[in-house]
Amino acid sequence: MLARELLWSAAHVRGLSTFEKFVADFRPQVILVQAGDSIFMLRLALALSKAHSAPLLVYNSEDYFFKKSNYLDDRNNRASAPLYRIWHRVLRRAIRATFRHASHVFYSCSPLQQTFSDLSNAPSSVLLTSTEISPRTTTATTEAIDLVYTGNLGLGRLEALLEVASVAHDINRAAVLRIFGPPPTAAVLATLASAPAVRYCGLVDQSTVIKAITSSHLNIHVESFNPAYRAQLTHAFSTKIADYLATGTCLFAYAPPEIASTQYLKETQSAIVADSPENLRPSLQKAMREPRMRACSSARAIEVAETNHSATRNNYHFREIAIQAARGHSGSVEL
Known part of the structure; x- marks a missing residue:
């Protein structure tokens, strides 16, 4: 876990000037990040939001912030526990900083939204998984096999x-x-x-x-x-x-x-x-x-x-919040 973060950070430093030029040329009006268990990605999103005065939107479908035991080690190796505690402490800091800076947080379900309610005062909403599948036209009337x-x-x-x-x-x-x-x-x-x-x-x-x-x-x-x-x-x-x-x-x-x-x-x-x-x-x-x-x-x-779960409705909901967040920062927006 720690090795992964160090490698990604080192790779980012090597390509920093190229990446910064790409972002500057792109001129982001909104930064969107999924709140996973990557410390590097959370810090990067936060830094970009601050550097470009762009609102930060967070999508969260996990409770990594609260996982005190090493969920990454299926073998329950006690030797890895101290490293996990160090890594998890740093991850919690990164999640907390990201959520507190966010303009809006989307959650994958209501219980997750409630669990994180004390972590951030940012506006939030539930954005359930979308689908574009059409229902079948006939149903089986026999015993289910x-x-x-x-x-x-x-x-x-x-x-x-x-x-x-x-x-x-x-x-x-x-x-x-x-x-x-x-x-x-x-x-x-x-x-x-x-x-x-x-x-x-x-x-x-x-x-x-x-x-x-x-x-x-x-x-x-x-x-x-x-x-x-x-x-x-x-x-x-x-x-x-x-x-x-x-x-x-x-x-x-x-x-x-x-x-x-x-x-x-x-x-x-x-x-x-x-x-x-x-x-x-x-x-x-x-x-x-x-x-x-x-x-x-x-x-x-x-x-x-x-x-x-309508993809059309959920896309509209997300787009409206993204536009409102961008307008709140710049007064105009093109999405």
């Missing part, structure tokens, strides 16, 4: 998916969970190959993913119930949810109740949710065996997608 998951298998999601597949197989022996995503390790591939009702379909192009999620009986979203991962996922809001909701295919979510995406799906009534291992079987059984319930859930999901 085609289940689809898209995304990675990390952070305990593999175990949760295997639970879903196993219960689905018990409910209907014809059920199959198709998984689309990045190639896992050889060990994980072997696990998937031996699991009942699971078919790993690999990493495919976007058009294939859209075809899969708009033709399945159920789309699946999961987060881990494992305590080792659960604490890291409080503000998790999968980028896939917007696409799932827009498809017109019923979404089934298996995730802890305190996670941001679980709360959102329950509050908007846009998915069938099992928020505990005890609720998995009865909830999945209803989702698979009751077409009318799936149809009602998917109809509500389409409404939510159109209201909260």
Whole structure:
């Protein structure tokens, strides 16, 4: 982590004059930065905002500021803990300085906005993930046997998916969970190959993913119930949810109740949710065996997608705030 920051900083110094000329020629009216865990990038955005008197807009989808344990070390190596504490302290300073200077902060979900409310007095708003997917025109009226998951298998999601597949197989022996995503390790591939009702379909192009999620009986979203991962996922809001909701295919979510995406799906009534291992079987059984319930859930999901996840609406919202911020600094703007 520290090495990465040093390397990026050194590379920036070597190319400083060229970069500064590029920015000066570009004459930025707004600086936009995603608040990740790059100290260098946060400092760079802050410096550019000050040097060019350009308002700073921040998009934040993570809670790195509050992660006291080393989330970058899956092996939980105690030797790395002191270095992580040093690095995290510097990261917190960079995040705090960036947020306090910001003209506006966008958050990926409401719980994240609430968590950061004490860090900055800057105006803020929630900008949910957008989608341009059109809903399917027909829905399946038979028992659900085609289940689809898209995304990675990390952070305990593999175990949760295997639970879903196993219960689905018990409910209907014809059920199959198709998984689309990045190639896992050889060990994980072997696990998937031996699991009942699971078919790993690999990493495919976007058009294939859209075809899969708009033709399945159920789309699946999961987060881990494992305590080792659960604490890291409080503000998790999968980028896939917007696409799932827009498809017109019923979404089934298996995730802890305190996670941001679980709360959102329950509050908007846009998915069938099992928020505990005890609720998995009865909830999945209803989702698979009751077409009318799936149809009602998917109809509500389409409404939510159109209201909260429209790319057109979200782009307009962002553009309006960017224009207002630029006008507040210069009085005129061309975007």
